[in-house]
Every structure is written in C-alpha cells, then in structure tokens.
Amino acid sequence: MNRQFFDRSVHEVARDLIGCRLAIGPTAGMVVETEAYEASDPACHAYVGRTARNEVLFGPPGHAYVYLSYGIHSLLNFVTEPEGTASAVLIRALEPTEGIDLMRERRGQERIEALCSGPGKLAEALGIDLSLNGADLFQPPFELSEPAGEWATVDVVTGPRIGITKAADLPWRYSVSGSRYVSRPWPATVEKAA
DNA sequence: GCCAGGATCGTCT
DNA sequence: GACGATCCTGGCG
Numbered sequence: 001m002n003r004q005f006f007d008r009s010v011h012e013v014a015r016d017l018i019g020c021r022l023a024i025g026p027t028a029g030m031v032v033e034t035e036a037y038e039a040s041d042p043a044c045h046a047y048v049g050r051t052a053r054n055e056v057l058f059g060p061p062g063h064a065y066v067y068l069s070y071g072i073h074s075l076l077n078f079v080t081e082p083e084g085t086a087s088a089v090l091i092r093a094l095e096p097t098e099g100i101d102l103m104r105e106r107r108g109q110e111r112i113e114a115l116c117s118g119p120g121k122l123a124e125a126l127g128i129d130l131s132l133n134g135a136d137l138f139q140p141p142f143e144l145s146e147p148a149g150e151w152a153t154v155d156v157v158t159g160p161r162i163g164i165t166k167a168a169d170l171p172w173r174y175s176v177s178g179s180r181y182v183s184r185p186w187p188a189t190v191e192k193a194a
Numbered sequence: 195g196c197c198a199g200g201a202t203c204g205t206c207t
Numbered sequence: 208g209a210c211g212a213t214c215c216t217g218g219c220g
C-alpha cells in the first residue's frame with residue numbers, strides 16, 4: 001500500500017480499508033468497520049473550519065488524526081484526499097490477530113470480541129494516544145497492508161454512522177458482513193456496498 | 195438481554 | 208460553561 005491509496009475520495013478509502021491489516025507495534029488486527037467523514041459533512045470535525053484541533057485533517061493524506069472523545073477515549077482516523085481537503089476515515093473496529101495477550105492486558109478484558117470492537121476500545125488495545133496525532137501511517141509504529149486471501153473478497157455492508165447527532169442518516173459506515181468483531185449489530189435492513 | 199447513568203477533559207462559545 | 212465520532216457497570220427482568 002502507498003500514499004496514493006489515501007489520496008482518493010474518503011468514501012472509497014473507507015470501503016477499501018475493510019479487510020486491510022493494521023499493526024501498531026506488536027499488536028495487529030484486520031479492519032472490519034470504518035466510517036467516512038468528509039469536509040462538507042456537519043458531523044466532521046473540520047466542518048467548522050480550520051482550528052488547532054483539526055489541523056491535521058487539512059494536511060496531506062496518509063496521516064493519523066487522533067483526538068480525545070468524552071475526555072477518556074482516543075479515537076483513530078486516517079486522513080484522506082489531497083492536502084487542503086479535510087476528510088478522514090474513523091477506524092471503528094478490528095478483528096484482533098496479533099499481540100492478543102498484550103491487548104487483554106491493556107484493556108483489562110479477556111473476551112477477544114471485547115478487545116477491538118469499538119473505536120475507543122481498539123485505540124486502547126493498540127496503545128494509541130494523542131502523541132500519535134499527525135503521525136505518518138507509512139512509518140513505524142504503523143504498518144498497513146491491503147487485503148490478502150479471504151479478506152480480499154469479504155462482503156461489505158453499509159449503513160448509518162454511530163454515535164453522532166448531525167447528519168446521522170447518511171449511510172457512511174462500512175463493515176464486514178456478519179463479523180463478530182464489529183462495534184454494533186446492524187439494523188434489520190442493510191445495503192451491500194459495491 | 196436491555197437501559198440508564200457516570201467517568202473525564204480538550205476544545206470551542 | 209457546555210458538549211461530545213465512547214465504554215463500562217449495575218439494576219432490573
């Protein structure tokens with residue numbers, strides 16, 4: 001994977017991140033759930049214009065945007081689209097594959113399904129904090145690779161995003177169909193993404 | 195299984 | 208001074 005991957009529509013990137021392997025240091029997992037946040041989107045942090053917090057959203061693609069949610073949880077995003085265009089993909093859930101005991105220790109939870117099934121959870125499991133805000137995704141401790149084997153052909157479903165009040169009806173959440181590791185089950189009706 | 199409530203703090207009004 | 212792109216626990220069926 002190269003930086004070009006992120007220099008595209010945030011929606012394409014959000015869709016294509018599903019099934020990718022994400023490693024941070026000794027911990028890793030497969031991306032099973034994402035959400036897209038584009039510049040013209042009221043739910044996007046950059047919607048209000050450039051501020052100290054959202055600075056990196058306006059920067060070049062392929063960097064991490066990490067911020068603190070509810071004063072407690074760090075949330076990991078990948079900056080997309082050309083420099084000057086503020087958009088990002090929120091990484092919402094992973095299927096843990098490596099460093100699982102370390103994840104258990106960091107999370108204080110035993111069940112594998114409880115380790116990375118939510119944006120705050122996976123950040124804690126992977127040891128992500130605000131110091132990684134602005135970090136280059138193509139430098140350590142990050143390691144990213146495109147879907148291989150079974151992961152290249154998984155079914156992806158879309159639906160409304162979670163936990164937001166503005167523009168909550170837009171179907172910009174993507175996840176692996178039927179995965180036990182997503183943050184929440186889907187409503188009854190669901191669309192299949194291209 | 196479902197729901198209500200609390201934790202906790204950087205950012206912007 | 209209010210508000211979250213959240214998570215966990217405890218209470219109740």
